[in-house]
Amino acid sequence: MASAVEKGKKVAAYRAVDENITADHKVIGIGSGSTVVYAVERILQRKELQHIVYIPTSFQSRLLITEGGLTLGSIEQFPEIDVTIDGADEVDSQLNAIKGGGACQFQEMVVAKAAKKFVMIADYRKKSKSLGTEWVKGVPIEVVPLAYKVVMQALNSQLSVKPQFTKLRMAVQKAGPVVTDNGNFVIDAHFGPIADPYKLGQEIKLLTGVLEVGLFCRMAEIAYFGEEDGSVDIWKRQ
Structure with missing residues (x-):
């Protein structure tokens, strides 16, 4: 039997697909993570x-795309996307988000920014x-491997907000660090409550x-949250 969390993911994903993707669309971006599985299912x-x-x-x-028998495209072929649907690790009331818990933030950023919605x-x-x-594992930062120590030092010395901790993300079932789809490392930097996520992301x-920062600010138009009772809470950017 599905948990309340899984049911919430499913109802949110289904409603987002139904309300934002139509037969008139030509190109759709598909994000990463457990909630996106339900979007593709729908x-x-x-x-x-x-x-x-x-x-x-x-x-x-x-x-998910190829095994579902859908048409796979690339951002090189289709640099303009009608709608991108993706998950998030944490979302604030202004629809700023922390993403990258799955170490996909660079490609997620590219596909999100290429989308009209x-x-x-x-x-x-x-x-x-x-x-x-709510998300206290840190802001995911994708870095070029040879520069990870330089970046960690800079995070602790060159920002207007000092992180509470910075750490290189290590793989769970592999000796060594997590390696992204782009061949890079991920640093997780926790800052506590972030007063100005856009400014911090730019810094x-x-x-x-x-390479990229998992702070997605001033980008999303709408967010769908599946609730414990099976309802969907919808937030729109003001």
């Missing part, structure tokens, strides 16, 4: 969406008044060796 149930080209943000979403889906646990309060992005 797409496969709707036969009128089978002709659309789908752009993945990770190896995981590439598999960016939609987020999550369960109720991901709602937050301030980023860095981190400027550090030499940083």
